[in-house]
Amino acid sequence: MTEIAILDRARLRSLFDLRGSYLARTGGSFETDPYPAWHRLRETGPVHEGTVHELTGVSEDLLFAGLPFPDRRHFSVFSWAACDAAYRNPEVFASSPDPVDLNSGASGALNSMLSMGGAEHRRYRALVQPSFVPNRAEWWIHNWIERTVHLLIDGFLADGRAELNVDFCAAIPVLTITSSFGVPVEQALDIRASIGQPAKIIEILRPIVAARREEPRDDLISVLVQAEITDEDGTRHRLSDAEVFSFSLLLLIAGSGTTWKQMGITLTALLQRPDxxxxxxxxxxxLRPAIEESLRWMPTDPMFARYATRDIDFHGTHIPEGSVLHICLAAANRDPARWDDADAYDIRRQLKPSFAFGGGPHICLGMHVARAEIRIGIGALLDRLPNLRLDPDAEQPRFIGMYERGATAIPVLFG
Incomplete structure (x- = not known):
């Protein structure tokens, strides 16, 4: 029995089921195709007052980036040009309404580099950027991704059938990021289950951080504990434990929560089109253009928010200071002003950058690692599972979710 075989499959499914209670707060039960509504909204104007889910027709209160903030006015952006303009103006549209205090503030993903702006953000991002550049993807592939992928396939290879969304796609990124931290497999799901309770995650990471300070290894925690940052006054210092935990929490959320859904979206799109x-x-x-097209066609997180730092007239709409601007990047990614036949999944279309990983200075740090996980994962399935196809006798996968979109179960046959 490999160490991956000890994963609790039932628990894995509960943590990675968009319709389950764990993801219900982001609109996991939303099963309508939102794109027709987003097209109508974009056609009537690039900016609308209201949140994306309200404008789409969802009346329940949802939580996600920039939500709920009931005391602020909310505006949503649906065209490529308007989304691009918002991403390009971080001074007016800031990533956080509050300053970041890594050493004294509450531990959590929002009190992290994600919410920094300007020079502070550039200094902190520069510390870990080298571990996530394209030519560093091989480090991730060799150390963690390839081994995880093949061990997972080993677990169902003899069965002739599998459920690939949770048992495969969801397991790869959570095991990759926790393994890169030195967290043993038996604690990987504890980490995922504690995403909303950062203190629990910190207690798991604390002894690892201490050990890497004493004896660094070839892993991500070692990169963080050895990193030095230069303050505004020119002083250089190693990251504090609080700063290391802040980075770790952010990378855990980003690394274990989005890639599995995007891998499932890509795999479903291919399986639904046997040709x-x-x-x-x-x-x-x-395979690379197939992945890039899935990122454009259906990004797993269709919206991110920014906060207006001053009054601005923006694409025909006055947005007051303090408002939340919701960038509906998924709608922008299907803007016919940028792409012909934008609703079609076409892996041979001319490649253009999309907003699947955001834009501007906060563009996703781990996007090249995510691409590598999806490429290695799907490539290994095609290499090892002959005649891979959807199981015609099982419920077919569907795309669901509002602010976290993904596929339902992906039952397949092979051999």
Missing amino acids: VLAAVREDRAL
């Missing part, structure tokens, strides 16, 4: 899947199997160079 496209066959083309990718035959010419593996098509």
Whole structure:
């Protein structure tokens, strides 16, 4: 029995079921295709007052980036041009309404680099950026991704059938990021289950951080504890434990929560189009554009928020200081002003940058690692599972969710 075989599959499914209680607060039960509503909204104006879910027709209160903030006015942006303008103006549209205090503030992903701006954000991002650049992807692949992928496939290879969304796609990123921290497999799901309770995660990480300060290894915690930052006055110092925990919490949330959904979206899109899947199997160079097209066509997190630091007239709408601006990047990614036949999943379309990983100075730090996980994962399935296909006798996968979109179960047959 490999160490991955000890994963609690039932618990894994409960933590990674969009319709379950764990993700209900982000609109996991939303099963309507939101794109027709977003098209109508974009056609009537690039900016609308209200939140994305309210404007889409969801009346329940949801939580996500920039929500709920009931005391602030909310505006949502749906066109490529308006979303691009918002991302390009971080001085007016800030990533956080509050200053960040890593050493004295409450521990959590929002009190982190994610919420920093300007020079402070550039200094902290520069510390870990080298571990996430494209040519560093091989470090991730060799150390953690490849081994995890093949051990997972080993677990169902002899069965002739599998459920790939949770048992495969969801397991890869959570095991990759926790392994890069030196967290043993048996604690990986404890980490995921404690995303909303950062103190519990810190207690798991605390002895690892202490050990890496004494004896660094070739892992991500070692990178963090050895990093030095230069303050505004020119003073250089190593990151404090609080700063290391802040980075770790952010990377855990980003690294274990989004990639599994995007991998499932990509895999479902291919399995639902057997001719496209066959083309990718035959010419593996098509896998990269297949992934990029899924990122454009259905990004797993369709919205992120910014906060207006002053009054501004923005694309025909006056936005007062203190308002929340919701950037509906998924709508922008299907703007016909930028893409022809934008609703089609077409892996041979001309490649253009999309907003799947955001934009501006806060563009996703781990996007190249995410791409590597998806590429290695799907590539290994095509290599090892002959005649991979959806199980015709099982419930077929559907795309669901409001602020965290993904596929339902992906039951497959092979061999």
